Amino acid sequence: MTGRRTGARGTAVAVAAILVAASCAGCVASRQEPGQATAAVADALAQAGSVGETASLTVSLLDQGRITGPVADTALLDQLRVLDDAESALTTLVPPDTASSDHRTAGLKAMGDVSDALVAARAWVAARSGGNLAGAQDVPTSADELQADLAAATDKTDAVLAEAGGP
Numbered sequence: 001m002t003g004r005r006t007g008a009r010g011t012a013v014a015v016a017a018i019l020v021a022a023s024c025a026g027c028v029a030s031r032q033e034p035g036q037a038t039a040a041v042a043d044a045l046a047q048a049g050s051v052g053e054t055a056s057l058t059v060s061l062l063d064q065g066r067i068t069g070p071v072a073d074t075a076l077l078d079q080l081r082v083l084d085d086a087e088s089a090l091t092t093l094v095p096p097d098t099a100s101s102d103h104r105t106a107g108l109k110a111m112g113d114v115s116d117a118l119v120a121a122r123a124w125v126a127a128r129s130g131g132n133l134a135g136a137q138d139v140p141t142s143a144d145e146l147q148a149d150l151a152a153a154t155d156k157t158d159a160v161l162a163e164a165g166g167p
Helices: 002-023 034-063 069-091 098-128 143-163
Strands: none
Touching: 034 069, 034 098, 034 143, 069 098, 098 143
């Protein structure tokens, strides 16, 4: 019985070691060439720009009464998830050169603006749908104000994308 216990314990330790090694496979930064890093930044920024445009369309549709508040909120929440993936791509990127690092930093700042605008859009949708957000500072007062914030955030993302060599 002692031999079985020792064997089972040894197997458990080996399995645990394999799981730890497998989970850390992504822990070591892969070496990227400058062009690869720039392409990764451009891809993430293109996603962020698309998120801003989709959020703007969602706000417009709700403002026109063509969709309901819950549909708009779901659409915006989905866009937050897409933006989260794009931000994750940049935060985990290990730039191989100064240019890539600068593009990543500018991209993260631009994505932060998109994120802020999306959070404000969800608050606006909640207020428009009957939520008690009177006096909340982060809630835009109109769809036009929100559209302007989304456009500014998207424009900033597009500018950083252009600097990073994107379309």
